[in-house]
Amino acid sequence: MIYLDNSATTRPFSEVLTSYTTVSQKFFGNPSSIHRIGMEAEKLLIQAREQIAGLLGVKSNEIYFTSGGTEGNNTVLKGIARTYKGRGNHIITTTVEHDSIHKVMEQLEEDGFSISYVPVNEFGQVSAEDIIKHIRKETILVSVMHVNNEIGSIQPIEEIGKILSNYYPNIYFHVDGVQGIGKQAISLKKANVDAYTISAHKFHGLKGNGVLYIKEGKRMEPLLAGGGQENAFRSGTENVAGAVATAKALRMQLQNEKDKMSILTQMNLYLREQLARMKGISIHSPALEKSVPHILNFSIEGVKAEVFVHALEERGIYISTTSACSSKTNKVSKTLLGIGVPEQIAESSFRISLSYENTMTEMEKVIAAIKDIKEWLRGVMK
Helix, strand or coil: EEECCCCCCCCCCHHHHHHHHHHHHHCCCCCCCCHHHHHHHHHHHHHHHHHHHHCCCCCCCHEEEEEHHHHHHHHHHHHHHHCCCCCCCCEECCCCCCHHHHHHHHHHHCCEEEEEEECCCCCCCHHHHHHHCCCCCEEEEEEEEECCCCEEEEHHHHHHHHHHHCCCCEEEEEEECCCCCCCCCCCCCCCCCEEEEEHHHHCCCCCEEEEEEEECCCCCCCCCCCCCCCHCCCCCCCCCCHHHHHHHHHHHHHHHEEEEHHHHHHHHHHHHHHHHHHCEEEEEECCCCCCCEEEEEECCCCCCCHHHHHHCCCCCCEEECCCCCCCCHCCCHHHHHHHHCHHHHHHHHHEEEEEECHHHHHHHHHHHHHHHHHHHHHHHHC
């Protein structure tokens, strides 16, 4: 099997599964309980929080455990909107955000908030200047993704954060970091990010686990009320095993980023070069100076995307047509349309998303399979 849908989800590291199983079996106590078993669980939770904070270069009291990216994004957007609606009702985002941002924005619009959707350029990047141009006196929040999940474009997070921090310190700056963490380096402090969303299953952790960074001193109403866990910000009995496993996965992924990024880049460049030689193929991901190496989006003219994906699957190769969260809706990618790709071409788009576990030998097999299937389909359609 050659798995190339890592932006949808990744295969958990075996060490992560071991950590989860061990903690679940031996340290199963409720960390809120005052007896020894509960205190042992609480100690592991504290350690996991400290480890993640250290890996991200932040304080442990700025780390909150969640169920993943969707909850983290909902928590920040709705929390800030509810907390500061008396000060303003305007939010700025981009036209190419994940649905866990856009769908929340639609809900907030129904609640009376005004949303500015800033367009991107042909590389899928928003400009900091355009973000700033949309600021009003009623603006309370700017939300921009770190890395686009469909074409891999890197957004100018540090530039936006610097301007907001220097000139608009009362505006919250949220970054959806789900596709960025472990693949595109970022200093949350240097980038002046107020909130950053992470999902563990995107870096070989487990589904249902996530991390939300919120800068110390930044206040917002919690999304979940209850027993007051997570410093009264995210109630619900903590998933201690999940937190420990997430810390393990993040540490391993960040080490891979240091050790194996060049290999990831080589695989991306090889795929680009080989695909560019094939007639009827258009590459939509921008050059690597503007995008991450683990995502490569392309179209094959005149080919039905679903047919091609299943043909590759029969050869043990797994890619996707678009974001996994919207792939079954048959909607044309708003990101591709946003960068000017014609709808007919966008309908035949594919996303290869790599991990540090993939190899050049696999890439050679993938290119050979794409060539064969492309020629076969052309013959069938004649």
